[in-house]
Amino acid sequence: MPPTNNGPAPRRRDAAASRERLLKAAGELFGERGYDRTTARDIGERAGVDPSMIARYFGGKALLFLAVLNAESDADSFADLYDADRLAGLFDRIDRQGPGPVTQVAVRPYDDPAAQAAAATELDRRIVAPLRDRFASEGDERAALRAELLTAAFVGVALARRTGTLEHLAAADPDDLLPLVRRLLA
Known part of the structure; x- marks a missing residue:
């Protein structure tokens, strides 16, 4: 048995x-x-x-x-922050989900060099490079610096909004906020 x-x-x-x-x-x-x-x-x-x-x-x-x-990368190429849908989509995502690893690397480096390099590469590919390409095509001699400066401004606004520390920014309706951010980027 x-x-x-x-x-x-x-x-x-x-x-x-x-x-x-x-x-x-x-x-x-x-x-x-x-x-x-x-x-x-x-x-x-x-x-x-x-x-x-x-x-x-x-x-x-x-x-x-x-x-x-x-897995987060939903496209091989990304529109730059001047694209209204792209900007709105990024703000919406950060408002709903918080800053992701790519956004966080702009303000706080990772201890692991491999993680730092990967996140920095993705930040460049997703946000900095599309801006840099736009500015370079317009003949801007400081395209790289300008792209990084605008990326830092965008990340700063998005993170400050998320923390709630700046109450008017945190409470702003996205439809009111987006035109102001677009003007800031211009």
Whole structure:
């Protein structure tokens, strides 16, 4: 007579689902706390997955961070901040979700050099480069400096709005705020 197993049936593992849950949880936590203040344990707990699976599926926390950045990238090219829809979309996203890892790198460097480099590269690709390209095509000799200056202004406004410290900025209706920010960028 074959032995019987009276315990619960072993849980079937779904690597793809676990990987997706880790990616989602990491994106949320990196956005809320930043890279440095998010632990593998935090990510695993939020995802309902053993934190050791981060190493198995992604190669470690820094590579998971890179995967989050790549997953956030919804296009190979981005419109510059002068595009009204792009500007409104970024403000809306930061208002709803808080600053993501790419926005945060503009104001606070990461301790992990790989994470810092990845986030800085994405900030350049998503926000700085489209502005730099626009200014260069207009013949601006200081296109790079101007693009970085406007990126810093945008990030500053978005983060100050999110913190609520500047009460009028935080309470401003986006429809009233966007024309003012567009004028600031001009």
